[in-house]
Amino acid sequence: MASYNLKVIEYKEFVQYRFYSRAINKNDENEIIDDNISAAGDKKPQVTLDEDMVVPFDGTPLEQCTDMDNLPSVEELEKRKLRSMEVSANRTVQTIYGYAQSNQWDWFVTLTFRRDLKLDVSDYDSVVKKLTKWLNNQRAKCPDLKYLFVPEMHMDGSWHFHGLLANADALTFTDSGRVAIGDKAYIRTEDNKDHETIYNMDNWRYGFSTGTKIGSSSKASSYICKYITKDVIRHSERRRRFYPSNNLDKPVVTEHLFHGDDLDDLLESMSDDINYIKTQIIDEAKLTVKYVQVMKGDKTDG
Secondary structure (H helix, E strand, O other): OOEEEEEEEEOOOEEEEEEEEEEEEHHHHHHOOOOOOOOOOOOOOOOOOOHHHOOOOOOOOHHHOOOHHHOOOHHHHHHHHHHHHHHHHHHHHHHHHHHHHOOOOOEEEEEOOOOOOOOOOOOHHHHHHHHHHHHHHHHHHOOOOEEEEEEEEOOOOOEEEEEEEEOOOOOOEEEEEEEEEOOEEEEOOOOOOOOEEEEEEOOOOOOOEEEEEOOOHHHHHHHHHHHOOHHHHHHOOOOOOOEEOOOOOOOEEEEEOOOOOHHHHHHHHOHHHOOEEEEEEEHHHOEEEEEEEEEOOOOOOO
16 A cells, blocks of 8 residues: 555554545655654654764764865754664664563563673673574573563663563572562562562573563553663664564554545544543644553444
């Protein structure tokens, strides 16, 4: 289909409908930045630029350019670079969100690296290589293992990873004696023993690890997208920013073109089954997008 004004995205637990105020041509999709990443209203990363990041499109630093008369202005370069980074960040988060919400997860884990390893923990490529080798080894022991990992950078420049796991029967988790209260860990006491238990992963020997059992797969899927920040985007430029197993389910996406009032009629027919709705105005694209979520099992006429 050359154009559409309704996109339907089917995830594991719900279906999201995106109603567009005008038809979207396939060639124009790059001009649209959908920042309604999840039904919970999560925001896309806010990316800002440093002056030393602004370079012409051939990659030559400004101070080395000879044909300065034909260069875009610094302001125009900043605008285009910002736009490029926003699109890149959004695509990354959308892809992660699609993978995460299309699968049922059991564990949320965090993996760090010890500094006494023969490994530069501030070198993104080095830690990714270590992580992917370890993940391949786990898949060899646990062929049905599903995973999705994303990076996070510490303030000191070192990297660690957060991930979602499913079918992890071959991995062993040991009670750490601590519980999670909000975003913090506390030693378990009689007063807080009913809070979520924090486990350690026995299979991870490269540093510290934590694991918690997932109560809501959908909420955990939204949460993991928050780690794609401007620092991750900046410091992982032209590199992969998420690491999925090859057995993950993907969202089912269909596109439709409605005419006249048919789109409004469809939205009206869904009104009793909607559990989330949001409207976004994208000024630069002269477009309004209405996001509608319906949990699976709800009945709609559409």
